[in-house]
Amino acid sequence: MRPKLLGLIAVVGAFSLLWGLPVLQAAQLSSPPLIKAGELTAATNATIPPYQFVDSAGKLQGMRIELGEEIAKRLGLKMTWINVGFETHIPGLQGARWDASITGMFFTPERAKILYMIPYEYQAVSISVAKGNPLKISSPSQLAGRRAAVEIGGYEYRQITRINEEQVKAGAKPMEIRTFSTFADAYQALRAGQVDAVVSVDVTAKFYQDRGEFERAVSGLAGSPATLAFRSKEVASAVLTVLNDMRRDGTYDRLLDKWGAAKMAADKPLELKGPDLP
Amino acid sequence: MPGWDWNAFGRYLFNWYLLEGAWTTIWLSVVVMILGLLLGLLAAIMNMSKSPILQGIARFYLWIMRGTPLLVQLIIIYTGLPQIGIRLNVVHSALLGLSLNEGAYLSEIIRAGILSVPRGQFDAARALGMDYPTLMRVVVLPQAARVIIPPLGNNFNGLLKTTSITSVISMEELLRRGQMLIQVEFRVLEIFVVAALYYLVMITLWGVVQRRLEAHFGRSVAPAADRARVAEEPVKALERKEMEHDLR
Numbered sequence: 001m002r003p004k005l006l007g008l009i010a011v012v013g014a015f016s017l018l019w020g021l022p023v024l025q026a027a028q029l030s031s032p033p034l035i036k037a038g039e040l041t042a043a044t045n046a047t048i049p050p051y052q053f054v055d056s057a058g059k060l061q062g063m064r065i066e067l068g069e070e071i072a073k074r075l076g077l078k079m080t081w082i083n084v085g086f087e088t089h090i091p092g093l094q095g096a097r098w099d100a101s102i103t104g105m106f107f108t109p110e111r112a113k114i115l116y117m118i119p120y121e122y123q124a125v126s127i128s129v130a131k132g133n134p135l136k137i138s139s140p141s142q143l144a145g146r147r148a149a150v151e152i153g154g155y156e157y158r159q160i161t162r163i164n165e166e167q168v169k170a171g172a173k174p175m176e177i178r179t180f181s182t183f184a185d186a187y188q189a190l191r192a193g194q195v196d197a198v199v200s201v202d203v204t205a206k207f208y209q210d211r212g213e214f215e216r217a218v219s220g221l222a223g224s225p226a227t228l229a230f231r232s233k234e235v236a237s238a239v240l241t242v243l244n245d246m247r248r249d250g251t252y253d254r255l256l257d258k259w260g261a262a263k264m265a266a267d268k269p270l271e272l273k274g275p276d277l278p
Numbered sequence: 279m280p281g282w283d284w285n286a287f288g289r290y291l292f293n294w295y296l297l298e299g300a301w302t303t304i305w306l307s308v309v310v311m312i313l314g315l316l317l318g319l320l321a322a323i324m325n326m327s328k329s330p331i332l333q334g335i336a337r338f339y340l341w342i343m344r345g346t347p348l349l350v351q352l353i354i355i356y357t358g359l360p361q362i363g364i365r366l367n368v369v370h371s372a373l374l375g376l377s378l379n380e381g382a383y384l385s386e387i388i389r390a391g392i393l394s395v396p397r398g399q400f401d402a403a404r405a406l407g408m409d410y411p412t413l414m415r416v417v418v419l420p421q422a423a424r425v426i427i428p429p430l431g432n433n434f435n436g437l438l439k440t441t442s443i444t445s446v447i448s449m450e451e452l453l454r455r456g457q458m459l460i461q462v463e464f465r466v467l468e469i470f471v472v473a474a475l476y477y478l479v480m481i482t483l484w485g486v487v488q489r490r491l492e493a494h495f496g497r498s499v500a501p502a503a504d505r506a507r508v509a510e511e512p513v514k515a516l517e518r519k520e521m522e523h524d525l526r
Contacts, residue, residue, distance in 0.1 A: 087457050091466045094280075114464055149448070153461030178368065178448035179458065189448070192360035194368070 029075060033232035035099055040077040040235075042068055042100040043093075045086040045151075047184035048204040050259050051104055054083070063259035068102045070251065074242045085181045087153040090115065093231040100235065104201070104226040106155030107273065111229070116236035116274035119225030120243060120252075122262035125159050126205035127218040128190065128198040135196055137217040145173035149186035149195040152179040159222045160199045190214060203260055225264065233274060240272050286465045290472040299455030300476045306441045306451060310376040311434055315388075317381030322388040323414075336385070343382035349443055351375045356447040372444040380437060387429045391422035423495040431488035438480050452476055 031037035044064060046052045052062040060081055072079035082098055089101040093115055105111065107119050127148075129137050137143060140163045150157045157179065164175045178195055180186040183204065189195045197217070198205075205216040228243075230236035246252040247270065256263045264270065290296065324336035343351070356371040366374060395418050403413035445454035456473040460466050 087461055090464060091460060094464065094466065110462075110464075152454070152458055157461075179450065179454070180448050181446060185446070188357050192357045193365055194356060194360065 029077065029235060029238050033099075033234045034077075035096055036080070038078055039080045040068075040072045040075065040100065041080045041082065041098040042102045043082045043084055043089045043098045044068070044101070045089070045103045045182060046081075046083045047151075047182040048104075048200065050207045051201075051203060051261070052102075063255060063261055064102050064104060066255060068100075070246065070255070071239055071242050074245065075238060086151055087181070089229070090153075093229060096231065099230060099232065100239070101229040105229045107225045107227050108155065108158075112273045113275055116230045116233050116272060116277075117227035118230075118236060118240050118243060118270055118272055119227045120264060120270055121226045121256065122223060122264065123226040124202045124219060124223035124262075125156050125221040126200055126202045126216050127221075128187070128200060128205045128208060128214040129196065129217045130190060130193070131213065131215055133215050133217055137197060139218060140221065141167060141172065143175050143197060145175070146197065147176040147178060147195040148197045148199050149178045149180055149189045150199040151183045151186055152181060155222075155224065156199045156201065163221075187214065202262075206260065227273075233272075233276075236272055236274065240270060244269050283465060283468060286463070287468040287472065290459070290465075290469055291475075293459070293472070295459060296452065296455050296469075296472060296476065299450060299452035299473075300480070302449065302451040303438060303441050303477075304480060306372065306376070306444065306449070307434065307438045309373060310380055310441070311437060313373065313377035314380030314384050315430075317377060318384030318388050321381060321385035322392065325385065325389055326392065339378075340382050340385060343379050348375065348379050348440065349446060351379055352444065352447055368448055371447055372449050376437075376441065376444070380433065383433060384430065387426055387433065388422070390429075391424075391426035392418060394425045395421045420495070421498070424492075424499065427488065427492050427495055431484070431491070434484060434488075435481055438484065439477060 035041050044052045044060070046054050046060055046062070046065075050062055052060065052064045055061050060083065065081070068081070069079050082092075084092070086103060086105075089098075089103060089105065090111065092098050093101055101115075104121070104123060105117070106123065107117055111117065127137060127140065127143070129135065135142070135146065137146075140160075143160075143164075144167055148160060150160055157177070160175070160177060164177060168174045178186075178189065180189065183198070183200050186195070186198045186200070187208070190198045191213075198214070202216075202219045205214070205219060208214040209216045228236075228239060230239065243252070246255075247266075253263065321336045321339055324332040325340070327333060327336075352371065352375040355366060355375045356368065359365065399417055399421065400413065403417045408416065441449075441451050442453035444451060445457075450458070452473055456469050459469050463469070
């Protein structure tokens with residue numbers, strides 16, 4: 001064969017191989033383990049701006065929405081979002097209603113016993129109060145005897161309950177901890193003066209403070225990684241590969257910086273945690 | 279971990295966390311039922327009054343409370359009213375919302391019961407010189423009660439389960455407690471089966487109470503065969519007297 005033609009075939013061949021690589025990855029992910037072929041079905045609790053929320057036009061927005069869309073794109077899958085309250089996410093994963101929970105689920109050892117989780121972001125617990133901080137809350141101890149709203153089933157609930165128990169043991173008045181279905185309901189209760197504080201996450205509390213609605217009185221409590229959670233190890237591994245790629249090519253940094261989220265330490269690659277993993 | 283876990287089920291069967299939630303459901307239902315009955319009776323009587331103003335108020339109350347969803351009513355009371363300066367705490371909000379709603383439905387049941395009492399009873403009571411409150415208390419309501427109890431029992435049955443809607447304004451009743459326990463222990467089926475069993479127990483106990491109530495309020499109406507026998511006796515006695523008279 002003529003050398004020029006051979007060269008041309010080699011170049012076209014190499015190019016199409018590179019082009020086909022993401023498709024190859026996607027071809028590895030079919031149903032099962034995906035619930036629906038060609039789709040990444042993810043549950044999200046779109047009530048905590050700026051992470052995930054619904055804008056006035058009813059469209060899903062936020063850092064995690066963009067993160068999920070980018071991951072699905074790189075996997076060659078269509079992103080299907082299911083906007084549900086957080087308390088259904090883990091049962092939904094167990095019951096194969098969705099492939100993933102992209103909602104900033106905090107990492108806990110109990111959850112890692114039943115789900116595959118990729119810690120990818122740092123979060124900490126904050127306390128939001130009414131504008132002007134009328135009760136002068138500057139630490140959790142000042143919540144003693146006060147009413148605090150929190151979302152049901154979350155890490156924030158466990159942390160504030162733990163803090164409350166410690167304070168009560170030390171002789172303080174107990175807090176009244178009110179659980180709501182979503183953070184949006186909890187913030188509504190704060191707005192209505194039905195509670196004195198909302199216990200949520202740093203970036204969300206700051207978002208509301210910047211909007212001038214509530215003040216972030218306390219932040220940085222009980223910091224822990226937030227994760228993407230999956231029911232299937234295969235799906236989780238595919239997403240892990242994609243995420244580490246995003247870290248290498250700068251997409252991860254750009255995305256998290258844009259929304260003000262706290263990144264994981266740059267020197268270590270992201271890892272998968274799960275039931276059969278150390 | 280898929281599959282049913284009998285050990286977990288046994289643990290949850292007498293779980294104090296869920297039992298506390300069940301207690302909240304019970305006391306909420308009982309208090310709401312009592313308040314609802316009072317409201318419903320008042321509304322029913324106003325509805326049947328000759329005064330157009332009283333009738334108007336009662337009908338407006340029924341229209342609003344039966345025409346809007348309970349969920350909306352609760353959220354308005356708890357989260358909406360503070361906007362205009364009326365702030366009720368969680369328990370008061372739940373009781374107010376549920377009682378107003380229940381009272382509206384009960385008022386129609388009570389009105390049906392009162393309507394079922396024959397006109398003659400009212401007239402006879404009036405002829406005996408009773409005033410309205412007395413005739414209602416002594417003559418009409420005890421008879422109306424017989425007709426009111428079955429649908430009322432039905433409502434209480436529903437109320438025991440409807441109280442779960444208060445979780446939306448952060449009341450920790452049985453269903454909400456079940457949801458919270460699942461977040462910690464992840465055994466969805468076992469926990470919800472236990473919650474369902476608790477509801478069943480509550481409903482069954484109420485069923486026993488309702489049957490007793492029906493027997494008590496229905497005691498003036500004996501079964502058909504007895505009624506026939508009792509009805510015949512005065513006639514037979516009269517016939518005997520006439521025969522004796524004729525034979526004399």
